Amino acid sequence: MLSVVGLGELAEHLYTDLVTRGSATATTLAERTGAGPDETATALDELTTQGLIAARHDNGSGRAGAARYAAAPPAVALEALLADRRHALRQAELSAAALAEAYRAATADDAHRDLVEVVVGPAAIGHRVEQVQRGAKSALLALVTGQYDVVPADATGAETEAVERGVAYRVVIGRQALGAPQAAEALFEALGRDQRIRVVDQVxxxxxxxxxxxxxxxxxxxxxxxxxxxxLVRAPGLVRLMTVLFEQVWEWAQPLGLEAGLPVLGEAPAGEPVGTDRRILALLLAGSTDQAVAKQLGLGLRTVQRRIRAIMELAHAETRVQLGWQAHRRGWVED
Structure with missing residues (x-):
């Protein structure tokens, strides 16, 4: 039990013996504990150093005799040792807390630097563009304005190599990029590599x-x-946000293909409701319930609900409120 204050097992046994049975010589203590003379002497020195016992060389008659050892009062002697231990433990706790805080700060800084990096200068940006393309394994999404103020298209050949590795490219370009110098040549090359390209009015x-x-x-x-x-962003939440931005632009863009050797724009892929679906949408936006729509159009309720779900999927809407907003945004209804 007293090992917490630095006492060995024999020293603790000797101190307990002296507290409970009174003073004794080293020889007597060795006999009581069964320890050897050398072990007993070492343990007594330990107790003396700790201030737990004191030696007297008086046999009580005024004549010098064999040293007798007496225990110091536990309430005083042990409390002093415990106070020292408490102080040492408190210092250790403070040191541990300081080290833990330093570790958190260091790892947080490293993590932040790894998740978000500011890249400055044309050479550094060009190097990062190349690294991103060379590191791509399966898919690469790109929004392109056509203003190559820093890195020209496929200037390093990384794009070509990525496509040859099987990386699927989806690219949206601004309409103004079609008139940029050498745009046609770059588009021919990209389309020839089976890249999927779409065009919007403005990226x-x-x-x-x-x-x-x-x-x-x-x-x-x-x-x-x-x-x-x-x-340069590796933070998962921010990358997801950038991906959503790309997908929204991609949804509204027109596909670009080759026809008779020339780039040709196709129809926007999203489509829109027609015929009965447009009438269902108009009635919904006018405030009609599903039952009222079914009755007015002479359709079954399940048929109406199934077609409403199809319209919501077409609009990428998860709720009726979102469907109304998307319908007005896409021009599916009259204001």
Whole structure:
């Protein structure tokens, strides 16, 4: 029990003996405990050093005799040792807390640096674009404005190599990029590599997303004073956000293909409700219930509900409120 204050097993046994049975010589203590003379002497020295016992060389008659050892009062002697231990433990706790905080700060800084990185300068940005493409394993998404103020299209050959590895490219370009210098040549090459390309009137920002795990987008605008900068993102939440942005732009874009050797724009892929579905949508937005719509159009309730679910899937809406908003946004109903 007293090992917590630094006493060995024999020393504790000797101290307990002296407290309970009174003073005794080393020889007597050795006989009581069954320990050898040398072990007993070492343990008594330990107790003396700790201030738990004291030796007297008086046999009580005034004549010098064999040393007798007496225990110091436990309430005083042990409390002093316990106080020292409490202080040492408190210092150890403070040191441990300081080390833990330093560790958290160091690992947090490393994690933040790894999740988000600011890249400055054309050379550094070009290197990151190349790294993202060379590191892609299965899919790469890109929004392209056509303004190659930092990195020209496939300047390093990383795009070609990625396609040859089987990386599936989906690219949305701004309509103005079609008129950029050498745009036709680049588009022919991309379409010839079976890349899927779509066109919108305006791309919100440049963006590259590889495998849903890393994204690269600009922090500065073309022509802005100072060196161009970009943000390399590995934080899962932010990469998901960039992916959603791409998918929304992709949904509204028109597919670009080749016909007779020339780039040709197809119809927007989203489609829209027609015929009965458009009448169902109009009645819903007018406030009719599913039952009222079914009765007015002469359809079964389950048929109406099935067609409503199909319209919601077409609009990528999860609720009726979202369906109404999407319908107005897409021009499916009259204002």
């Amino acid at each position: 919100p920002t440049k963006l590259i997303v590889a495998d849903g795990s890393v994204a690269l987008l600009p922090l500065t605008s073309p022509g802005e004073a100072g060196e161009p900068a970009a943000l």
